[in-house]
Amino acid sequence: DAGVIQSPRHEVTEMGQEVTLRCKPISGHNSLFWYRQTMMRGLELLIYFNNNVPIDDSGMPEDRFSAKMPNASFSTLKIQPSEPRDSAVYFCASSLWGLGADTQYFGPGTRLTVL
Amino acid sequence: DQQVKQNSPSLSVQEGRISILNCDYTNSMFDYFLWYKKYPAEGPTFLISISSIKDKNEDGRFTVFLNKSAKHLSLHIVPSQPGDSAVYFCAASARSGSQGNLIFGKGTKLSVKP
Numbered sequence: 001d002a003g004v005i006q007s008p009r010h011e012v013t014e015m016g017q018e019v020t021l022r023c024k025p026i027s028g029h030n031s032l033f034w035y036r037q038t039m040m041r042g043l044e045l046l047i048y049f050n051n052n053v054p055i056d057d058s059g060m061p062e063d064r065f066s067a068k069m070p071n072a073s074f075s076t077l078k079i080q081p082s083e084p085r086d087s088a089v090y091f092c093a094s095s096l097w098g099l100g101a102d103t104q105y106f107g108p109g110t111r112l113t114v115l
Numbered sequence: 116d117q118q119v120k121q122n123s124p125s126l127s128v129q130e131g132r133i134s135i136l137n138c139d140y141t142n143s144m145f146d147y148f149l150w151y152k153k154y155p156a157e158g159p160t161f162l163i164s165i166s167s168i169k170d171k172n173e174d175g176r177f178t179v180f181l182n183k184s185a186k187h188l189s190l191h192i193v194p195s196q197p198g199d200s201a202v203y204f205c206a207a208s209a210r211s212g213s214q215g216n217l218i219f220g221k222g223t224k225l226s227v228k229p
Contacts, residue, residue, distance in 0.1 A: 042221030043204060056216060091158050104217065106158030
């Protein structure tokens with residue numbers, strides 16, 4: 001299996017632009033997670049899907065952030081409009097059942113820089 | 116307020132010696148704990164886990180110890196190797212709950228010197 005696939009790996013954009021990050025989870029996994037990593041806050045959960053349905057989006061910082069999972073093999077995280085403080089590494093992860101004991105498999109991340 | 120804390124941002128150890136990474140948590144509902152390892156430009160990868168019904172779990176050179184009364188866990192790496200140099204994240208979950216999300220600490224950067 002190819003593992004969790006994220007694109008792009010790097011994104012540089014200007015403040016105010018729309019940014020879309022993409023994720024393909026491991027085939028057969030029922031849960032998908034979006035995380036953001038910053039120096040100040042570490043690794044924080046943004047949103048979590050189970051069977052394509054958003055279960056917990058309490059970590060989404062504000063209305064500028066939105067996430068979708070139209071099918072079991074694809075998810076997007078969109079930031080509109082982007083701001084410099086959104087600069088971070090964004091990770092997508094998937095797990096088999098989404099239970100607390102499940103191992104989460106992470107993608108390589110997207111490094112976002114907003115100028 | 117951070118529910119999972121890794122108070123040491125970095126640790127430097129000589130090759131062949133023991134590395135001890137520490138983690139504290141505040142939420143008594145947590146009943147499952149994991150360690151993830153992260154190399155630069157890669158995503159975190161699962162290393163080892165422990166359920167709250169145990170106080171120790173061992174996998175090769177890696178051992179995790181859990182002290183529930185102190186709400187503290189530690190990861191021991193013996194012997195340490197240069198390839199162990201990475202950022203280590205402690206994570207916790209309330210497995211008995213329906214949510215699957217993990218709460219991560221901020222990480223400890225381990226450097227193993229040859």
